[in-house]
Amino acid sequence: QQGEVVKIVRIDPLSGLLGPVGVNQDKSYKFFAEKFSGKGNPAGVKFEFETIDNKLSPAESLNALKAAIDKGVRYVAQGNGSSVALALIDAINKHNERNPGKEVLYLNDSAVDPDLTNSKCSFWHFRFDADTSMKMEAIASFIKTQPDVKKIYILGQNYSHGVQVAKYAKETIKRKRPDVEFVGEDLHPLAQVRDFAPYIAKLKASGADTLVTGNWGSDLSLLVKAANEGGFNGKIFTYYTGVTGTPAALGANGAGRVYQIGYAHYNMGGQMDQWMKEFKAKYNDDFYTASIPRIFTVLGAAMAKAKSTDPVKVAQAMEGLKVNTFNGEIEMRKTDHQLQQPLYLTVWQKAGGKHPYSPENTGMTLVPVADYPNYVSSTPTSCQMKRPAK
C-alpha cells in the first residue's frame, strides 16, 4: 500500500480535432499525478501517468487499451469523444469478464453521454464530469429565473452529444418553464459547417431570443461569431466555451451573452487558484478540467479505505464514497457511478475584479452567475448495475 505505484493510462486524442483538448488534459494529469503522489494522498501511493494517443478513433482506443493492459495497467482514464467512451466501456466489460483477476477500471473525466450511467452503465466505469442531463437541469433552473427567455432555438452537432443536448433541453426546460416556446431545432454534421450565417438567419427568422447548443471547438466559435455578425443578440447557453482553443477563438465575441454550464470555473478561489497559477507557470497553459484532481482525491481516499490498490476492491470502496474537494463535498453515487457535485453557470465577459483569471490571454473570463448544489443538478438514473460477487 504505502509507496505502491498506481499506473494510470489515459486513452485520448493528442492529435486531430480534439488534440489540443487532449494535450491540455494530459498535462493536467501529469501535473496532479505529481501533486497527489505519496504524501498527497491518504493511501500514500505513487501515481504514474501517461496518455496513449487514440486519434479520437474507437478502434485505435481498443489497441491502446490492449497496450495498456499488456503494461499491467489497471486504471484507464478517458474523456473526449463519446464514441470512444462507448467503445471503451464495452471493451472493458468484455475484458473484465474474460480475465477475472485482471480487472481494469475506467475513470471518465469528461465524456458526458448520459447513456454511460444509464442504459450502458457499468460497475467498472466511474464518471467525474456531470452528464448532459445534469448540466441541462442547471441550465433549466437558471432559465427559470430569466423571464426574458421566451423563445428558444436549439442548434447542435449531429452526433450523440448534440442530439442528447437537444433532447434534454426540450424535456428539462419544458418541465421547469412550461411557458417557453421551442421555435426551432437544427442539427448539423460535426466539424463540416464552414459558415453558420444561414443558421443564424434561420434562427432570427424564427424570432428566437435564446440559443442552446452543445457545440464545441470550431463549431462553437464559428457559431458565436456568426451570431454576432448576424445581429443575433439573445443569450447563448453552451457546454464547452472553456474548452482549449475556444476562448482564443471567441475573443470578445459574445461577451455577456455566452453562458457555460460546468462543474467548475476559472475563478474558484482558494487552492484551485494556486494550482491554476502553478499550472500556468509550468506549462504556460490554462488548467480547466477540474474533474482530474477530483479523480486523484477520490482514488486516494478509496485506496486508503480499501487498504489496497486492487481495482475491484477500490471500485467497491469508491461506490457511495463522499469526499471533500476544492469546492465542498462530492459523492460518487453508488447506483450509477455518476459523481454528484455542484454546478456553476458562468458567463463570458471581461476579466478583472473578483474574476481576474483570463484563459488563453484573451482578457476575458467566465464569471459565475449562479451555482447549483448537488441536489439541484442530480438526475435520476435507469441503471441496473451488475456487480461482481464480493
Add this chain to the structure above:
Amino acid sequence: MLKLENLHAYYGKSHVLHGVGFHVAPGEIVALLGRNGSGRSTTAKAIMGMVHAEGVIEWKGQPILGKKPFEIAHLGLGYVPESRDIFPKLTVHQNLLLGQKRGGSGAGKGSRWSFDDMYAMFPRLAERENTEAGVLSGGEQQMLTLCRTLMGDPDLIIIDEPTEGLAPKIVELVGEYLKKLKARGISVLLIEQKLTIAMAISDRVLVMGHGSIVFDGTPDQLRADAATRKEWLEV
C-alpha cells in the same frame, strides 16, 4: 551557319551517334538520308538539345551544345519531329499560336510567316481551323506540325520525314514549299526516306550510316556514286 563536328549521342546507355560532322550553309537545302535506325532523327534531336550528346555543335558561330531546347529554339532553329506531336486537345489555330515564340504575339510581327501564309499553303488546315487537332487526319497533322514550326520564324528548319503518310500529291506540294522556304532565305535540313523528292529539291545530300556521315555531296554526285547508294540506301 550550322556546324557539327565529331558529335556523339547517347540514349541512356546505348551509343547511337559516332562522330557526326557536317555543316549547313545559309539558304541551303540539305537532305539527310539513310536507313531506318541509322541515327538521323537522333542527330536532329541532338542539335535541338533533346538527347545527351558530346562534341561540337555551332550555330551562327556560337556553340549551342548543352543549351536547353527552348533556348536553342529562340536562337532561330526550328524542328519538326518525326512523331508528329501535335497537341490533341488544342485547336488547329491554337497549335499554330503556340508555334510563335514568346513576345511574338499577334500573328507574327516581324515574322516571315502569318497564319494566312500557312492556311494558303495547306487550305485543308484553314477548313479545320477551329477543330481539335487530335481529330485531324494523319496527313493534316503532318501539315500542322510543319506550319507550327514555321510560325516560330526559324532561320534553319530541321524536318524529320515530313512526307510520312502524305498523299503523293501533297508530297510533291511539300517539295514545292521547301523550295519556297529556301527562297525566303531559310535553310532546311531535310531528313527523308523518299529518295526521289530528296534528290529533286536539295542542294546537297548527306548519307548517314551506323551513326556517322558516309557521304556528303550534290545529288548528282550521289546519283553517280552507285556504290554508296547500294551500300547505304537500297535494300
Add this chain to the structure above:
Amino acid sequence: MEFFVISMLNGLSYGLLLFMLSSGLTLIFSMMGVLNFAHASFYMLGAYLGYTISRYTGFWAALVLAPLAVGALGALFERSALRKVHKYGHVPELLITFGLSYVILELVQLVWGRLALEFKPPEVLQGPAFTLIKHASDGLSLVWGQAAPEMCQAADAAVRVVCSPFPATRGFLMLVAIVMLGAVWLLLTRTRIGLVIQAALTHPDAVEALGHNVPRVFMLVFGAGCALAGLAGVIGGSTFLTEPAMAATVGSIIFVVVVVGGMGSLAGAFLASLLIGVIQTFAVAFDWSLGSAAARMGIALSPALQDNSLLKLTVSQVAPMLPYLFLVLILIFRPKGLLGAREG
C-alpha cells in the same frame, strides 16, 4: 422577404468564399491535372502567415505579402519535389501533395501552436457593411453600416422590427473573390500560359522545341495557384477562424467545386461555387423530411417509422452534404461537369 434577401446574400457570399478557396485549385487542377491535396494546407498557411505578418505590417500589407510568400513556397515545392514526380503520372503527384499536407499541418502547429489564433480583420471591416431593417408596418429598408439601436426596436412592442446586419468582412470577401475571378481569367485568356501547359501535358518536348520554357511555366502556375490559396487564407482566416483544423474542414469541398464546375473551366468553377453556396444556404432553411413529406401527402406512418431517423432527416440537416450528392450526380450524368471542356 428580408429572410430571403439575407439568405440570398449569405448564399452568394458563401459561394464566393468557395470560389475564392477553389480558384487556385482550378488553376492547378484543371491546367496541370494535379490533384493538389495540399491546396487547403496552403490556404491555412496563408491564414497563419497573414496573421503573423499583419502583426508587424498591419492587415493590408499582409493581404499582399502573405499570398506572395505562400506562392513562393508553392513554387519552391513544385521545383524541388512535384517536378520530379510529374513524369510518374497523376497518382504519385496526388500522393506527394498528400504527404505535404501532413507536413504543413505539423509545421504550422509547431510554429504557431495548436490553438486557434485571434486573427482580427482591420477596423474598417469590423461591424456590418449595411443593415437590412424589416419593420412590421413600414416594410423593408436598408441603412449603410450599423443601424442605430433605436431603429431596431419600434416605439410600441406590438410592431416587430428585425435588423439583419450584413458583415463588412463578407462584403470584402465577395469583392476579392470577384477580383480573383478576373485575375485568373486574364491569366488564362490573355496569355498563352494555359495553352502551353495543356500542350505540355501531352508533348512536353515538342513544346520546348517550339521555344517555351515548360518547367518554368509549370512552376509559375503552381506558385500562382498557391498564392491564390494564400490570399483566400488571409481573408478566410480573419473572417472565420485561424486554427490547425481549418485546412481539414475545407478539405474535399473545394474539389467538389472544381469537378462540378468542370475540368479546365474557370467559369464552370465560378458557377458551381455560386450554385453550391446558394443551394446549401437555402437548404438550411427547410425542415422538410421524408417523414413530414409523407405526412403532408397524407400517408400515415407507424410510430416506429415516425422516429426512424432516416425519415426524420430534414433537408436542413443534410444541407452540408448536398455538394457531394451534387458531385456524384453531375459526374454520372454530365461527366464533363457544368461547363467542362474535357472529361477528367
Add this chain to the structure above:
Amino acid sequence: MSCALQLKDLRKSFGKTQIIRGVNLAVQPGERVAVIGPNGAGKSTLFNLISGRFPPSSGEVLLHGARIDGKKPYEINRLGLSRSFQITNIFPKLSVFENLRCGVLWSLGYRYTFLKFLAKLDDANARAEELMRQIHLERKRDVLAMNLTYAEQRALEIGVTIAGGANVVLLDEPTAGMSRSETEHFIDLIREVTVGKTLLTVEHDMGVVFGLADKIAVVVYGEVLAFDTPEAVRANTRVQEAYLGSSVAESQAQGH
C-alpha cells in the same frame, strides 16, 4: 451470296462539317481492297464508322448481310470484324505475348471468366505463340510493348488486330513510318496472315497499294470517286489529278 462488307449511303458529320458524304461500297468475301485518297478525305473516319468507333450520322453498314451500324466496337468485333489503327494503339505495359493473348481471349470464348487460369488455356496460349512467330517477335516475347521499336510496335498492332481471327480485317496505314525494306517484308506478312480473309487497307504508298490490292477504292472528300481494279484506277484521270499527281510513276519506280 451476301457481301462480306457493304456500306449503303453512309454519312457522318462532325458538328456542321460533313466528312463522309454518302459512301456506297460492296466488298466480296476474300477480296483485298486498298482504300486510297487525299489526306483528310475520310478514310480513317470510314474505318471508324465501320468498326463502331463513332456511330454513323445516317446510312447502313452490313457485315455478311447483317446491320452493324450503331453497334458498340466490342459487339462488332465479336461479329468477326477487326481493325488496326493509324496511330499505334496497343497495351504499353503488357508484354508482347500478353498483348497478343488479350487479342485472342474473347474469340476463344473465355469472356470475363475468372475461374480459369490463363496458363491452363492451351488453345489461347498456342494461338498467341503462333501469332508471335507470324509477326516475327518471338525474341521479344516478354518485352513490354512500350519498349519495342516503332516498327516492332506496328507489327504488334497488326498482330493484335488479327489475333481474334476476324474474317474481315481493316488496316489503317499499316506500313506508315517504315523503311522500304521493312515495308517489303511487312506486306508479305500481311498477305500471309490474311489469306482467305476479307481485307481493307488504307495506304499512301503506291508501291504497296498496287502490290497488295485486288481492288482499289478511291475516297475523295468523303465520297468514293472510284472503286475498281488497280489498272483501271491508275488509268482514271480524275483519280490522277485528285490524288496521285505525277509522282505515281516515280513512287513505283522507287517502289522496287
Add this chain to the structure above:
Amino acid sequence: MPAIQNPSSLRARWIIWGAFALALLVAPWVFSNNLSITILCQIGIAIIACLSYNMLLGQGGMLSFGHAVYTGLGSFIAMHALNAATGGKPSVLLVVMLPLIGGLAGLFFAVLLGYVTTRRSGTTFAMITLGVAELVFAMSLMIPEFFGGEGGISGNRMTEPFMGITFGPQRQVYYLIAVYTFISVAAMYAFTRTPLGRMLNAVRDNPERVEFVGYNAQRVRYLAFIVAGFFAGISGGLAALNFEIVTAEVVGAARSGSYLLFTFLGGATFFFGPIIGAVLMVLAFVLFSELTKAWLLYLGLIFMLMVMYAPGGIASLIMMNVRVAAFGRLRELLGHYLLMAVTGVVALLGLSALIEMIYHRQLEGAGAPALRFLGMTLDGGNALHWLAAAAVAAVGMASFEWARRRFARRWHVVQEYIEHEIKKREVAA
C-alpha cells in the same frame, strides 16, 4: 504484373507460399503478448483490404477514394449478423462464416454503387468515389438505426465452447483471420492469372483498344470492382470480429485515404506490394504514434521521399535488387547498402533528436522536464544538446549523401551491365 517474375520455377512458388503459410502459423508464438497478437490480427485484415484495393489501383488503374465504404459496410453487416444471432451466444459456425457474410455485403454494395462509379474512369472515377464516400460517411452519423450513431454497434464474438474454441481469446481469432488471409491472398493472386484479371490490366493500359478486341471495358471495370468489393467486405467482416465493435470511422475518408497511401507505399505495380503496405499501415498507426509525438510529420516526410525516389513503392525496390541478384551482381552492392544504412541511421538520429526536442518544447512547454530519447536525456533548455543534435544530423546527412553518390555510380554500372546482358540474350534467343 505477377509477383513471381519467372513462373518457370514452380518450386520457387511452392517455397514462397509455404513460407507465407508458415509465417502466419508461427507469428503469434513469436510475438506472443496481447498487443502484438491484436496487431497481427489487424495486419492480416489490412493485407486483405490493401490487396483488394490494389485490384482497383494497381491492376485496374482505378484510383478510388472510397474503398473504406466496402470494407466498412462489410463490417457493419457482419456485426448486425453477429448480433442477430439468437440473442445469446453465437454458434462457432456463424462466427466462422461471418467474414463471408461481410464479403457478400461488400459484394452487394459494390454491385450497387459500383454500377454508377465504374461507368467512368480516370479522374472522374476518382471524384465519384470521393463523393460517394463522403455521403456514406455522413449517412453513418445521421442514421443511428443502422450505424449505431457515435457509439457504433458492438457485439460479442464469444461462442459456446466447441472443442475448446470460443473465439474469446485473441489467439483463436487470430487463427481464424490467418486462415482467411491465406485463402484470400491466394485467391486474389489467382485472380491476376485469369482472363478477367489480365483484361483488367489491358483496360488499365488502353481502354479504347480493349473494345476492339471484343471486351466491354466498362464491364471489365465493373466486374473487377465487384470482386474487389467482395474481398474488401471479407476484411471488414474480420475486423468486426476482431474489434467486436464497429463505428462510423470504418467508412471514413481517412480510412480510404490510408488504403491508398499504404498500398502505393508498398508498391502497387507488384502483387505483393500491398502486403508490405498493409504491414506498414498497421505498425504506423498502432506503434509509430506511440513511439513519437511527431509521427504525423515523419509519415508525411516519408511519403514525400518515397514518392520522389521510389515511385514504384518498396516492392519495386525489392524487385530491382532481386533482378540484380538474378544477374549475380548483388554482392558488390551489399557494402554500399551497409554504408548507406549506417550513415543514414546517424543522420536520422540527429534529425529526429532535433525534431523530438522541438515537439517536446512545443507540447510540454518550457518548464517541462527533459525528454528521454532512446535512453539519452535531451534537455530542450540546454543549448549544448541542440548543438550536439544538429552536429550529428549534419555529419550524418553529409556522409550519407557521399555514400549515396558512390552507390549511385556503382548501381549505374550494374544496370548498364544488365541491359547489355539482356540484349545479348535476346539476340541469342
